[in-house]
Amino acid sequence: MRPAAAVAATTDTDGDGLLDTWETSGYDANADGVVDVDLPAMGASPLHKDLFVETDWMPGLRPAVTVLDRIVSVFAAAPVTNPDGVGGIRIHLDGGSYAGTSAYALGGAGEVPLDTDLSPYVEEIQALRSAHFASARADVFRYMVWADRYNTGCSSGVALGIPADTFVVTMGDSCNWNRTEDRLVGTFVHELGHTLGLRHGGSDNVHYKPNYLSVMNYSFQFGGVPRTSGPAYFGYSDDAHAALDERALVESKGLGATAAGWRTTWYCPRTNAARTSGDAAGGIDWNCGGSVSGTVKADINKSGSTGLLTAQDNWANLSFRGGTVGYGAPLANREEPVWVEVRPGHWRRVPPAALRELTKHDADQLQHGVRP
Known part of the structure; x- marks a missing residue:
C-alpha cells in the first residue's frame, strides 16, 4: 500500500488536472518551500473543477469587463458535476484590474506590445508567452492574448494544439473586425475549447453540422446557438444529438427529441444558410x-x-490537462494547430430565398462580414 503522503501528492479529487494539495496549500513550482501560485487565495477548491487563464492584451484590444463576466457565466452554468455537489466549472480569468472590480486582478495579466502580424505565428505567440507569462504559472494557468492578427491573414484566433495551453483571439484593426461582445465571447470560448480538447465537429473537424449545437461549430461561434426563446447560448454542446445521414434525411424528425428548445442553422442546396423558425x-x-x-x-x-454527420457532448469530453497545464509530465498535443479559423467575411450574405425563415435579428447574426 502506498503511504498516505504519496497518495495525497497525486490526488485530484475533482478531476480538473490540479492536484488537491495545490488547491488547498498553493503551488510551489520549484520546490523551494515558497508558494508561487496561491490557488486557494484565488478561490480554487479540490472539490470543484477550476480553470485558470491569464489574458494579456495588445494596445486597444483589451475587452470590456462584461466580456469576462459573460465567459465566467458560461462556465458557471456548465452541466458538469463536482464532488461538492454544486454544478458548473469555476473559471478564473486573470485580466487585470477594472474600474469597480478586482475580481480579475490575479497578479499576472497586462498589456503586451502591439504586433500587427504574428508571423510565423507559432514562434511569435510562444515568444509573447515567454516574455510576459511567469513560468511558475505554467502548470496551473493557460495563457492567451487579445491580439491583432497572425500569419498575414484575418483568422479570428488560434490555439497552439488540441489540447494545449496557449491560444490567441485575433480580432484587431488590421482586418477591420467589428468587435462585438458576442464575437469576443464566442471566439474566446471557441479557442479555449481547442485547448480543452474540442474540435470543430465534435470528435472530428467536419464543419457546419446542424446537429452539433456548440460554439465550437463555425455556425455558432459568433452569434451563439439560438434557442426557441431567450438569448443565444455561447457554451459547448451538452448532448450528443442524433447523427444525421445526409443521404436520407427524414424531414419530419428534425434533429430529434433531444434538441427540444434549440434552433439550428443549415445550408440549402444551391443557395445558402437557412435557420429554423421554430424548435x-x-x-x-x-x-x-x-x-x-x-x-x-x-x-x-x-x-x-x-455523408453521416455526428455530434458530441462537449462538456462530457473536456481535457483539463493540456500542454504544460496539470500535474505530471506535460501532455503531447494530439493535433497540430489548425489556423484557418473564422474570418470577418467568412459567412456570405443570406440570399432572399433563405430569408423567409429568418427574423431580422437572425439574418444579422448570420451576416458576419464586417462590411457588406
Missing part, C-alpha cells in the same frame, strides 16, 4: 423545397458531398 426537434425542410415531408438527400453542411 429544431420539430420538422426541418432540409432540402429547402418549401415543405417538410418525406426523406431527402441534401448537403446540409456545404461540404461538397453527403
